Amino acid sequence: MKITNVEAFWLRCPIPxxxxxxxxxxxxxxxxxxxxxxxxxxxxxxFGEAKAAVGSSGICASIVNCIENELKPVLLGKxxxxxxxxxxxxxxxxxxxxxxxxxxxFPILGRRGLTISAMSGVDTALWDLKGKMLNVPILDLLGGAxxxxxxxxxxxxxxxxxxxxxxxxxYVSKGFKGVKMRVGVMDDTVQKSINRVKAARAxxxxxIKLMVDAHGTFSVPEAxxxxxxxxxxxxxxxxxxxxPDNRKGTAEVRASTHIPIAAGESEFTSFDIxxxxxxxxxxxxxxxxxxxxxxxxxxxxxxxASVHQVELAPHCWGSAFSFMAGLTVAFASASxxxxxxxxxxxxxxxxxxxxxxxxxxxxxxxxxxPGLGLTPNWDFxxxxxxxx
Numbered sequence: 001m002k003i004t005n006v007e008a009f010w011l012r013c014p015i016p017x018x019x020x021x022x023x024x025x026x027x028x029x030x031x032x033x034x035x036x037x038x039x040x041x042x043x044x045x046x047f048g049e050a051k052a053a054v055g056s057s058g059i060c061a062s063i064v065n066c067i068e069n070e071l072k073p074v075l076l077g078k079x080x081x082x083x084x085x086x087x088x089x090x091x092x093x094x095x096x097x098x099x100x101x102x103x104x105x106f107p108i109l110g111r112r113g114l115t116i117s118a119m120s121g122v123d124t125a126l127w128d129l130k131g132k133m134l135n136v137p138i139l140d141l142l143g144g145a146x147x148x149x150x151x152x153x154x155x156x157x158x159x160x161x162x163x164x165x166x167x168x169x170x171y172v173s174k175g176f177k178g179v180k181m182r183v184g185v186m187d188d189t190v191q192k193s194i195n196r197v198k199a200a201r202a203x204x205x206x207x208i209k210l211m212v213d214a215h216g217t218f219s220v221p222e223a224x225x226x227x228x229x230x231x232x233x234x235x236x237x238x239x240x241x242x243x244p245d246n247r248k249g250t251a252e253v254r255a256s257t258h259i260p261i262a263a264g265e266s267e268f269t270s271f272d273i274x275x276x277x278x279x280x281x282x283x284x285x286x287x288x289x290x291x292x293x294x295x296x297x298x299x300x301x302x303x304x305a306s307v308h309q310v311e312l313a314p315h316c317w318g319s320a321f322s323f324m325a326g327l328t329v330a331f332a333s334a335s336x337x338x339x340x341x342x343x344x345x346x347x348x349x350x351x352x353x354x355x356x357x358x359x360x361x362x363x364x365x366x367x368x369x370p371g372l373g374l375t376p377n378w379d380f381x382x383x384x385x386x387x388x
Contacts, residue, residue: 001040001080001133006122008050008067009035010060010386011348019345021158024186024217025055031348033290033319034060035381036067036121038129040080046129047376049321050121051290052114054265056317056344061388066110066118075122080129087296090119112268116293123294124325124372131371138371142299142332145366150330152359153209155317156343157181161196165203168210171343175362178209178236178338183226184217194229201233209338213239216266220249227257237262237284237313251281262286265315269293270300277308288315289325298326302333312336319348320357324372331366339364352380 012032020029034050050067052058074089085100092099095106108115131138139145154171157164157180168179181200183193197212204210212235218226223241237260241253244266254261262284267273269292276282287301298314305312312335314326323342330336341359342349349357353374358364367373 001042001044001129003038003075003078003080004041005039006067006072006075007037007039008064008121009037009381010064010388011035011352011381011384012386013347013351013384015056015345015347021156021344022186023158023182024184024215025057028056031056031346032058032060033348034063034067034121035321035376036125038075038122038125040129044129044132046080046125046127046132046371047321047374048121048124048128048294049290049319049325050117051288051318051322052117054288054291054315054317056346060386062114063118063121064388066115067122070115071118071122080126080133083123083126083130083296086126087119087123087293090122112272116268117291120290120292120294120297123296124289124321127295128371135370137367137369137373138295138328139331139367142328145331146334147331147366149363149365150336150339151177151362152339152341152364153178153180153211154343155180155340157200158186161192161199164196164200168200169203172204172208175359176341177362178211179204180211180213180239180340182215183212184214186217190218190222190225190229193226197230197233197235206234209236210234211236211239211262214241216240216243218242220246220252223253224256227253227259231257231259235259239263239286240266247276247279247281250276251279254281254283260284260311262313264301265291267292270297270304273301273304277304277310282310284311284313286313286315287329288318288322289329290318290322295325295329298329299332302329302335305333305335310335313338313340316340317342320350320353320355320374321372323349323357324367324374327364328367328372352377
């Protein structure tokens with residue numbers, strides 16, 4: 001099948017007021033994503049997601065422009081089956097022939113940032129198409145599932161010290177055996193973050209996995225102080241303790257504590273993840289398929305996790321399309337043992353697609369439908385498409 005069209009749509013949907021939350025990003029009132037649609041000469045379509053921000057809200061106009069004006073000309077007329085070659089052509093630009101003939105990268109200037117996010121949506125859409133062409137889930141094309149089911153953890157936890165226990169126990173009541181809460185500058189002081197975690201652990205008891213996420217907002221000394229303060233709380237991992245720009249600082253925090261350190265959602269390509277591993281900065285790798293470079297690059301990251309014997313836990317805070325991409329990679333990787341499931345207000349997870357994604361008794365089953373197994377609700381797309 002040949003590619004005949006590549007489209008990108010910036011979607012922005014209001015989050016119902018009752019489901020809005022405030023974090024270090026402020027009050028989140030909208031959810032944004034870029035829907036990528038690739039059409040073939042047979043009329044078959046594949047879908048993917050590209051993200052302009054790690055969180056819920058982000059201006060996607062630049063991603064739409066990149067896909068339709070920079071990447072589309074590279075893809076038109078090409079075969080859907082050549083996913084790896086197309087990734088190299090997008091990443092290396094006009095020097096792709098050198099890269100393919102010499103066996104090493106000659107990347108374009110946009111080798112990080114929104115160009116890679118744009119490529120992520122395209123790459124996932126290509127995998128979706130290939131799965132549909134062969135009438136198999138993408139998981140089968142990646143080597144099959146390493147397990148039939150996987151536990152999910154509920155990702156949320158913004159309440160204050162007095163209410164965090166009740167909020168997290170609400171997640172547990174839905175069947176989740178692992179939960180994640182937010183800490184960091186949103187609490188004003190390190191001690192307030194410590195107190196919230198202690199309250200959470202006291203409410204949850206010893207058997208529920210408890211992850212904490214600072215969104216990269218602590219300084220190195222603050223992160224160390226936090227780790228000392230919660231060292232008896234059996235924290236499963238401490239996510240993005242400091243800015244992703246300070247990799248050596250992250251390694252310094254890791255060296256100071258027994259708490260596993262997680263990061264990767266803010267990184268682009270497996271090269272960035274490799275750098276983190278080389279300086280022994282992380283125990284848990286969290287690629288986001290809508291940012292890292294698509295399913296192709298997320299799988300390269302999963303191989304790094306296996307080689308370095310660290311845990312893979314894809315970042316799945318996005319629409320149903322990036323969630324299923326991350327879920328697929330997790331099931332294909334022997335290094336992944338738990339998957340993120342958003343408990344925040346997220347219309348892109350449920351209203352954007354016609355299919356229902358559900359967790360039963362805290363577990364989610366391996367994908368089994370062809371491709372990603374998702375189709376857009378085009379009425380939703382038309383309603384929330386933004387002008388670019």
